[in-house]
Amino acid sequence: xxxxxxxxxAVLKGNRNxxxxxxxxxxxxxxxxxxxxxxxxxPAMREIGExxxxxxxxxxxxxxxxxxxxxxxxxxxxxxxxxxxKTLGKVAVGTVKxxxxxxxxxLVAIMxxxxxxxxxxxxxxxxxxxxxxxxxxxxxxxxxxxLLTTTMPYMKEVVEHFKGRKVKIIIGGAPVxxxxxxxxxxxxYGEDANGAVKIVDKLFQEA
Amino acid sequence: MPDKTIHRLTxxxxxxxxxxxxxxxxxxxxxxxxxxxxxxxxxIKLLNGRWECDGQELPVPIQAKxxxxxxxxxxxxxxxxxxxxxxxxxxxxxxxxxxxxxxCAEPVIAIDLGTTTIxxxxxxxxxxxxxxxxxxxxxxxxxxxxxxxxxxEGSAESLVELQRAAVASINELLAELEAENVSRIAxxxxxxxxxxxxxxxPSPLGKIPFxxxxxxxxxxxxxxxxLKAEAPLYTVPAISAYIGGDLTAGLAELRLAPxxxxxxxxxxxxxxxxxxxxxxxAAAAAGPAFEGAGIHCGMRAVDxxxxxxxxxxKFSVIGDTDPKGICGSGMxxxxxxxxxxxxxxxxxxxxxxxxxxxLAPEVFLHERDIAQLLKAKAAVASGxxxxxxxxxSQAGKIFLAGGFAQYLNLNNAIAIGMLPAGREYCxxxxxxxxxxxxxxxxxxxxxxxxxxxxxxxxxxxxxxPAFEDHFIDNLMLS
Numbered sequence: 001x002x003x004x005x006x007x008x009x010a011v012l013k014g015n016r017n018x019x020x021x022x023x024x025x026x027x028x029x030x031x032x033x034x035x036x037x038x039x040x041x042x043p044a045m046r047e048i049g050e051x052x053x054x055x056x057x058x059x060x061x062x063x064x065x066x067x068x069x070x071x072x073x074x075x076x077x078x079x080x081x082x083x084x085x086k087t088l089g090k091v092a093v094g095t096v097k098x099x100x101x102x103x104x105x106x107l108v109a110i111m112x113x114x115x116x117x118x119x120x121x122x123x124x125x126x127x128x129x130x131x132x133x134x135x136x137x138x139x140x141x142x143x144x145x146x147l148l149t150t151t152m153p154y155m156k157e158v159v160e161h162f163k164g165r166k167v168k169i170i171i172g173g174a175p176v177x178x179x180x181x182x183x184x185x186x187x188x189y190g191e192d193a194n195g196a197v198k199i200v201d202k203l204f205q206e207a
Numbered sequence: 208m209p210d211k212t213i214h215r216l217t218x219x220x221x222x223x224x225x226x227x228x229x230x231x232x233x234x235x236x237x238x239x240x241x242x243x244x245x246x247x248x249x250x251i252k253l254l255n256g257r258w259e260c261d262g263q264e265l266p267v268p269i270q271a272k273x274x275x276x277x278x279x280x281x282x283x284x285x286x287x288x289x290x291x292x293x294x295x296x297x298x299x300x301x302x303x304x305x306x307x308x309x310x311c312a313e314p315v316i317a318i319d320l321g322t323t324t325i326x327x328x329x330x331x332x333x334x335x336x337x338x339x340x341x342x343x344x345x346x347x348x349x350x351x352x353x354x355x356x357x358x359x360e361g362s363a364e365s366l367v368e369l370q371r372a373a374v375a376s377i378n379e380l381l382a383e384l385e386a387e388n389v390s391r392i393a394x395x396x397x398x399x400x401x402x403x404x405x406x407x408x409p410s411p412l413g414k415i416p417f418x419x420x421x422x423x424x425x426x427x428x429x430x431x432x433x434l435k436a437e438a439p440l441y442t443v444p445a446i447s448a449y450i451g452g453d454l455t456a457g458l459a460e461l462r463l464a465p466x467x468x469x470x471x472x473x474x475x476x477x478x479x480x481x482x483x484x485x486x487x488x489a490a491a492a493a494g495p496a497f498e499g500a501g502i503h504c505g506m507r508a509v510d511x512x513x514x515x516x517x518x519x520x521k522f523s524v525i526g527d528t529d530p531k532g533i534c535g536s537g538m539x540x541x542x543x544x545x546x547x548x549x550x551x552x553x554x555x556x557x558x559x560x561x562x563x564x565x566l567a568p569e570v571f572l573h574e575r576d577i578a579q580l581l582k583a584k585a586a587v588a589s590g591x592x593x594x595x596x597x598x599x600s601q602a603g604k605i606f607l608a609g610g611f612a613q614y615l616n617l618n619n620a621i622a623i624g625m626l627p628a629g630r631e632y633c634x635x636x637x638x639x640x641x642x643x644x645x646x647x648x649x650x651x652x653x654x655x656x657x658x659x660x661x662x663x664x665x666x667x668x669x670x671x672p673a674f675e676d677h678f679i680d681n682l683m684l685s
């Protein structure tokens with residue numbers, strides 16, 4: 001029997017070795033994949049996200065927890081694919097063309113996975129072609145990240161390119177603001193990694 | 208007590224933005240966000256007159272961000288608290304710790320053109336005659352190089368505006384150093400600063416593939432750039448977009464031997480390592496936390512800043528005044544001392560649980576400030592460690608360049624994991640100025656500098672898989 005409370009605690013504390021051990025043991029014991037996710041990993045990641053929004057946790061703890069989460073997910077991902085688990089939806093995340101900063105983008109990707117979404121990580125320096133490929137692979141939301149004011153304008157090009165299409169564009173990154181998102185006509189803005197999860201939740205609910 | 212001086216002024220309506228009017232009249236505001244209205248450092252009180260902000264008229268009297276308001280009536284009175292002005296009397300370093308200057312019969316001037324501060328020295332016959340320093344007037348267009356690039360991209364006029372701001376600041380120093388009779392001026396700066404000074408559009412420096420428009424700058428008559436001197440101006444060549452002439456200068460001055468590393472800790476942390484395979488270099492974005500930006504009570508190393516912290520109510524303040532805030536070296540001490548005392552856990556959370564900690568009557572740190580500091584120190588550590596791992600070799604000796612390094616407590620920097628333990632450290636001082644001084648005294652040093660810019664291989668830290676892992680590991684306090 002898997003100790004889900006211990007798994008949640010290990011994710012929250014960012015203890016990736018414990019997370020790996022518990023997840024591996026659960027897999028070895030033929031634990032239900034959905035249970036590992038829905039009773040262990042996902043509630044823990046949602047919890048750290050909530051703590052973050054309430055200012056009870058800060059970026060360092062979030063990054064540390066996210067990395068522990070990823071360690072567990074790496075073990076689970078092949079099994080998730082094989083299990084045919086239904087996710088909440090498909091989101092592509094990428095750092096826009098011209099920019100190669102990816103720690104914030106990676107955090108958003110893990111938070112979204114931790115919230116139960118299927119995430120396509122497009123990497124850094126993503127041009128419109130890369131985002132198009134993601135749409136072709138079934139992404140319904142494109143999350144664009146930029147850390148430099150000099151690369152932010154590319155987000156506008158992405159928004160304009162997909163204007164009138166069904167796919168939604170959300171943006172984020174240190175210099176990005178809600179005002180900028182409104183100005184370029186993006187469908188949403190995530191102030192931080194948890195904000196990104198919230199806006200994705202909202203857009204899928206509306207869809 | 209913080210400086211409670213208030214300046215009351217009457218403003219007349221003009222098309223010029225308020226901060227520029229004030230700067231022209233000797234009240235340069237703290238516009239570290241570039242006047243975007245995001246940092247809240249330029250707060251003033253609007254006493255009377257009709258004012259608007261964001262299209263809405265404000266009820267006076269009211270406190271407002273000077274960069275966001277516009278006067279509607281013919282005149283209006285304002286009050287500017289001293290704290291909203293650009294801080295002066297800062298600690299600016301024009302010292303370096305090695306070598307002697309080459310013999311040179313004529314008087315020359317060397318300049319370190321920093322993003323935030325500019326330091327200059329006048330040298331004659333191998334001796335420093337006079338030192339001068341000031342803030343870079345470009346600060347009002349943003350406190351970091353990316354903000355400056357963005358501003359320059361706006362239009363040809365904004366590039367000219369930036370160029371003139373730097374020239375105006377340098378001219379202050381030239382006047383102070385009496386530059387009329389000097390034979391040469393040499394300048395070292397990061398690539399963005401040098402590019403803008405030469406009037407070149409820096410926009411390629413802001414995007415992949417980060418190719419500098421120019422790495423070797425021509426020798427110009429200083430007056431051609433608007434400088435008040437007739438001497439020829441030499442510029443230290445740049446290695447890459449992020450590893451500029453300031454680092455070339457340091458590299459050439461220190462002549463890094465195999466196993467040695469040069470680390471310049473600032474908003475960007477630049478690293479050059481003489482690895483077994485040759486010279487490699489990288490830049491890590493540490494952010495401005497150690498410069499005091501983005502920290503509630505953070506300030507630069509100027510009068511009134513807590514410079515060293517030894518425990519509650521035990522600290523030293525720059526200028527021997529009452530503490531107004533805390534600067535990088537003080538914050539770093541705080542992390543080490545309070546972690547050691549058990550008042551911070553490994554995630555940088557206060558123990559027992561609370562949000563803020565008071566260091567002095569008007570100075571506190573918030574847990575969010577501590578999180579910012581952890582990110583900054585993790586960037587420095589992970590830059591060094593990821594680069595070493597990439598080269599499969601460890602530096603035995605690390606030279607620390609830059610002003611911040613001169614005032615930090617090395618043991619504390621190691622204790623909090625900003626710098627790796629078990630290395631020999633050498634505080635090298637302002638190596639950028641040292642290299643510029645060498646070039647000013649001996650113009651054929653150009654050949655050496657131009658040779659040096661060809662050797663380092665640049666590594667983009669973000670492209671190293673180990674970088675993020677080291678970054679996250681080092682977010683914690685050991």
